[in-house]
Amino acid sequence: MGKIRPIQKYSYYQKTAHGGFIATKLNYAIGWGRKFSIFHYPFITACCGMEYMSAACAHWDFDRFGVGMTTFSPRQSDLLFVVGTISHKEAPVLKTVYDQMVEPNWVIACGACAVSGGIYDNYAVVQGIDRIIPVDVYIPGCPPRPETILNALLKLQDKIQKQKQDLRWNIVKE
Amino acid sequence: MEHRQRIEEQLKKQFDEKIRSVTTDLGDIVIQVQKESVAEVLGFLKHKPQDYSMLLDLTCVDNKGKKPRFEMVYHIFSLSKNHRLRIKCRVPEQDLKVESLCSLWKNANWLEREVYDMFGIQFSGHPDLRRLFMYHGFEGYPLRKDYPLRKRQPKIRLRK
Amino acid sequence: MTTRLQKEARKESLMINMGPSHPAMHGTIRIMLELDGEKVRNSEVEVGYLHRGFEKTCENKTYFNLLPYTDRLNYVSPLINNVGYVMTLEKLMDVTVPERAQYIRVIMSELSRISDHLTALAAMTMECGAFTVFLYYIKAREEIWKVIEKTTGARMTTSYIRIGGVRCDLHPDFKKDVDRAMKVTRDVLKDVKGLLDKNKIWIDRTRDVAVVSPDMAVNYGFTGPCLRASGVKYDVRKARPYLIYDKLDWVVPLGENGDNFDRYMVRMKEMEQSLRMVEQCIEQIPEAVPEAKGEINPHEAIKAARTQKPDEEIRLSPNLKGSEKEKYPTILSDKYGVKVPPKEDTYTTMEGLIQHFKFFMKGHGIRPPKGEVYFSVEGGSGELGYYIVSDGSDRPYRLHLRGPCFHIVSALEEMIKGHYIADVIPTFGSTNMIGGELDR
Numbered sequence: 001m002g003k004i005r006p007i008q009k010y011s012y013y014q015k016t017a018h019g020g021f022i023a024t025k026l027n028y029a030i031g032w033g034r035k036f037s038i039f040h041y042p043f044i045t046a047c048c049g050m051e052y053m054s055a056a057c058a059h060w061d062f063d064r065f066g067v068g069m070t071t072f073s074p075r076q077s078d079l080l081f082v083v084g085t086i087s088h089k090e091a092p093v094l095k096t097v098y099d100q101m102v103e104p105n106w107v108i109a110c111g112a113c114a115v116s117g118g119i120y121d122n123y124a125v126v127q128g129i130d131r132i133i134p135v136d137v138y139i140p141g142c143p144p145r146p147e148t149i150l151n152a153l154l155k156l157q158d159k160i161q162k163q164k165q166d167l168r169w170n171i172v173k174e
Numbered sequence: 175m176e177h178r179q180r181i182e183e184q185l186k187k188q189f190d191e192k193i194r195s196v197t198t199d200l201g202d203i204v205i206q207v208q209k210e211s212v213a214e215v216l217g218f219l220k221h222k223p224q225d226y227s228m229l230l231d232l233t234c235v236d237n238k239g240k241k242p243r244f245e246m247v248y249h250i251f252s253l254s255k256n257h258r259l260r261i262k263c264r265v266p267e268q269d270l271k272v273e274s275l276c277s278l279w280k281n282a283n284w285l286e287r288e289v290y291d292m293f294g295i296q297f298s299g300h301p302d303l304r305r306l307f308m309y310h311g312f313e314g315y316p317l318r319k320d321y322p323l324r325k326r327q328p329k330i331r332l333r334k
Numbered sequence: 335m336t337t338r339l340q341k342e343a344r345k346e347s348l349m350i351n352m353g354p355s356h357p358a359m360h361g362t363i364r365i366m367l368e369l370d371g372e373k374v375r376n377s378e379v380e381v382g383y384l385h386r387g388f389e390k391t392c393e394n395k396t397y398f399n400l401l402p403y404t405d406r407l408n409y410v411s412p413l414i415n416n417v418g419y420v421m422t423l424e425k426l427m428d429v430t431v432p433e434r435a436q437y438i439r440v441i442m443s444e445l446s447r448i449s450d451h452l453t454a455l456a457a458m459t460m461e462c463g464a465f466t467v468f469l470y471y472i473k474a475r476e477e478i479w480k481v482i483e484k485t486t487g488a489r490m491t492t493s494y495i496r497i498g499g500v501r502c503d504l505h506p507d508f509k510k511d512v513d514r515a516m517k518v519t520r521d522v523l524k525d526v527k528g529l530l531d532k533n534k535i536w537i538d539r540t541r542d543v544a545v546v547s548p549d550m551a552v553n554y555g556f557t558g559p560c561l562r563a564s565g566v567k568y569d570v571r572k573a574r575p576y577l578i579y580d581k582l583d584w585v586v587p588l589g590e591n592g593d594n595f596d597r598y599m600v601r602m603k604e605m606e607q608s609l610r611m612v613e614q615c616i617e618q619i620p621e622a623v624p625e626a627k628g629e630i631n632p633h634e635a636i637k638a639a640r641t642q643k644p645d646e647e648i649r650l651s652p653n654l655k656g657s658e659k660e661k662y663p664t665i666l667s668d669k670y671g672v673k674v675p676p677k678e679d680t681y682t683t684m685e686g687l688i689q690h691f692k693f694f695m696k697g698h699g700i701r702p703p704k705g706e707v708y709f710s711v712e713g714g715s716g717e718l719g720y721y722i723v724s725d726g727s728d729r730p731y732r733l734h735l736r737g738p739c740f741h742i743v744s745a746l747e748e749m750i751k752g753h754y755i756a757d758v759i760p761t762f763g764s765t766n767m768i769g770g771e772l773d774r
Contacts, residue, residue, distance in 0.1 A: 044360065045362045045383065046386075046406075046769055047406050049360070050409060050490060053456075054472065054475075054479075057469055059476050072357040085384060087382075087383060088309070089382055090362060091330055092329050092330050093354050093355055093362075093383070119403065119406075120386045120387065121324065122323050122324060122391050123322075123326055125386055126328075126332070131332040131333050145489065199707075200705065202707075227552050228555055230717070230736060231719060231721065233721060233734045247721065249708060249719070253566065280554050280744070280748075306382055307382035308385065317390055323391070
């Protein structure tokens with residue numbers, strides 16, 4: 001093996017930063033900011049909540065990806081984490097919570113029941129929460145492993161980065 | 175076996191014809207009681223010296239097609255004797271009224287609400303007989319055999 | 335629609351609504367409260383937000399196919415649910431289980447019980463603000479789930495216990511893994527004891543809150559840790575020993591006052607007893623058949639069977655990784671028609687294929703005799719009973735579950751009456767409400 005070279009990447013950024021400015025697209029910069037500061041609202045109903053707990057705790061710790069902030073007010077959250085079965089009795093509650101969220105917002109359907117009703121194809125269960133609210137990322141599994149939940153969060157971050165950003169906050173009414 | 179005989183004697187002495195039969199089924203003593211005297215018999219069994227002080231479970235079976243259509247099943251348990259009894263009574267479809275056990279056991283409140291919710295059995299003397307699991311506005315009784323498995327009654331309008 | 339509470343409430347009272355989506359209402363339950371200042375004057379609990387139609391669905395599934403649904407009842411201790419269901423059916427069909435399988439069931443049940451208590455207390459403590467304790471508990475739970483995963487193949491919803499035995503044998507490293515998990519759990523329990531047992535805040539919030547007298551507990555049908563916290567000695571494992579619980583040396587921990595602190599203490603002590611039980615089981619468990627030697631190529635095995643060499647033993651595994659057939663006698667009952675035949679037989683002999691076909695074909699499969707049966711095991715939060723009515727067909731005519739926390743949550747209204755609103759949360763946590771089991 002040859003000698004260890006200094007990592008070029010860092011020195012490049014150091015140089016540019018030294019210049020005092022960086023050029024980027026506004027859309028990209030806002031997306032970058034948004035994707036690492038996701039406040040999420042865990043809407044936990046059933047079994048998948050146990051795996052959500054594992055993913056949130058020290059072993060897997062999704063705080064590493066900037067999704068650590070749990071808010072229990074839908075008005076202050078960006079991401080609705082629907083974890084578990086949604087029954088017909090629960091459906092209006094979910095709808096109310098979603099309607100209170102401020103835009104831009106995203107929704108993750110976690111677990112087979114939230115995605116499609118799962119193994120419960122009967123009178124009581126809604127066959128997938130996309131019958132009630134729009135969904136951005138679907139997580140399969142009954143229940144999904146914590147790694148799958150982390151993967152879904154990374155996928156969501158990609159999506160936030162790439163999408164056309166909602167810039168309505170910038171418009172000042174006169 | 176002798177335990178069964180003792181209970182049978184006691185009940186026959188006290189209630190005579192209201193007890194239809196006493197049998198043993200897979201180690202459990204099963205007592206068939208007439209519908210009208212269920213609360214009476216259970217009240218007798220609850221208090222000392224019988225001392226079946228705990229209502230373990232209360233449920234209903236829908237025997238669709240048979241003549242008394244429904245059958246109530248009570249499991250009671252005695253902590254001091256470490257013994258369990260199963261009491262049953264038949265409920266015909268025309269007369270769905272059964273006496274409530276709320277005055278004897280407090281957990282009968284929710285258990286009876288559940289049975290009302292799922293089977294539509296009416297409990298006379300229940301303080302607050304409403305649906306427990308399903309919501310207000312739900313029609314039909316889901317655990318009856320004639321309710322289709324996939325008949326949904328959404329509370330809000332669903333998207334396509 | 336006006337509820338009972340709205341009818342009863344005074345005009346000047348403040349009414350607030352906790353749940354169904356509330357940080358402390360883990361799972362979904364709605365508590366409507368009528369407040370007098372900061373005290374709860376009256377309340378009403380509404381359940382059913384997680385009603386998934388378990389009983390109706392089971393009536394439409396075969397006995398073998400409904401096993402996964404039982405996992406999702408009390409989803410923190412799925413293995414105990416499996417054991418309960420399977421043993422109910424075994425009682426109906428009169429199946430005897432090999433001793434090694436019984437030991438495996440007990441080990442798995444006790445590990446599940448520990449994970450159940452850990453989760454229950456983790457949620458309870460976190461809601462009181464002890465976040466460190468929550469992280470510690472989850473650390474221990476992860477270690478236990480690692481063992482469960484390595485043995486059963488899944489972290490939570492395992493479906494590991496089968497009618498007549500268990501699905502597969504313990505893996506060779508099992509003892510080492512369990513020892514490690516138990517060590518971590520013991521350390522965690524010791525740490526938590528240090529943090530909570532004499533903690534002023536914790537004691538103030540839990541002592542003498544929501545006291546349940548023994549009479550009230552029995553009247554409400556409490557079982558499990560909540561009943562024992564009130565000082566009533568009733569444990570299904572002692573009262574009607576099933577499996578091999580009577581061969582083990584353990585005690586039933588009891589509380590004195592029946593308040594939240596006692597419910598916490600009983601759970602802590604029960605975990606220690608469970609750890610003791612697992613240790614004893616591992617010492618006593620009968621030897622397994624040694625591992626099948628050599629790699630087996632399924633393709634070659636089938637080819638060998640076709641070329642008909644009657645003297646040669648053919649070995650092929652269900653998971654195609656190592657033979658299970660030799661282990662079958664120690665972990666599965668030999669009764670005909672209750673288990674899936676070994677894959678070697680299915681692939682290589684005519685009888686095996688017919689057996690396999692009949693097991694899975696509609697209208698065949700496991701068909702217990704006509705009758706009805708009630709059987710209960712000690713679940714995570716109390717007596718977990720199954721009531722099955724069989725009409726002789728391949729699916730249950732009626733299946734009813736006695737969920738322990740149904741009875742405990744039905745007492746919640748009375749437990750929180752007259753206490754401060756902040757006391758609702760540890761009280762609710764101490765009942766260990768699990769939606770899947772409560773609402774079914």
